[in-house]
Amino acid sequence: MRLAAPRIPPLADAEMDADQKELVAPMAATGRVLNIFRTLARAPKAARAFLAWGNYVLSRRNDLPPRQRELVILRVGFLCKSGYEWTQHVEIGLRDGLTPPEIARIKSGASAPDWSQDDRLLLQAADELHHDKFISDATWAGLRGSFTEKQCMDLVFTVGQYTQVSMILNTFGVPLDPGQVLDPDLKGY
Template sequence: MRLSSPRIDPVDLDRIDAEQADALAPVMQRGQVLNIFRTLARGPEALKAFLGWGSYTLSRKNSLDARLREIVILRTGFLCGSGYEFTQHTRIGLNAGLTAEEIEAIKQGPDAPGWSGLDRAALTACDELVREHFITDATWAALSDLGDRGRMDLVFTVGQYTQVSMMLNTFGVQLDEGQVLDPALDRRTG
């Protein structure tokens, strides 16, 4: 987390206009409206587009199984210094079958002990994509069990969560009530 307070305040749900209400409708149906969505509602048309692509990334349409998808999201969020993203997806990752120990190991990356070959390759791909915006031939080959569609979905997922991390960090989206920031991601400056 980079900022101690938002640069763009989340909307007050009791004071949203019709366009914001329309954009937030899919999120509001699920219950609690998280700060990320309340912030993005400041740009309702962008929020609608964001929800469409994000829904693909988090759905069963994404060919990555939920556990591997969450490894990719958590590593991307960690590399981007997004405390908000890492916090949200820690819970989601645990629900997808990751252990607390694996989530700690995600912060260490592909060289942490205990990863399967595919997990290690996915973590390496995240590192390469975030740092170089490219997957090397060796890593691409190590991801061959995913097939072309799975490798594409891995790139799509890293790209989506790099963008999400940039928005969260830059807009100063704060953790939702009751959440605790991982100290490794406390980079607040203001």
């Protein structure tokens, strides 16, 4: 984690006003409000807009299959050195079909051995978007050979969303949730 203490601390339940409680109520009903949402609750109007778009990216309306979506999210989280993002999405990635060895290889990106051609293209696209804010013609052509136009759009939407999320998490200093452990490769960031 980049900061030793949050710049914008997550709200405790007792600190929330009625609007903030209403915002997190659906999460609280599941038994757990994550620190990212406790932090964003400090700006409830922004949080509602953020959640609407984020829910699209994580929903079945996003045409990237969940495993591929999580592959891309984890790559973005690692590239952005977002310990919180990485930690949350390792659990989600495992649920959505990524294996522990694949998750370890995500850190090395498309050049790591044993990726399928499709996975390699997704990782390459995430890297290009991160570094150049653009997918090269060669990578785009490869993607279009395997993915629909909508899936390619959703790939860009996903990388953009999780770049923003990583910026928020890193800059605000959102701490890991109770019971989580920071990946050693992200210590000091």
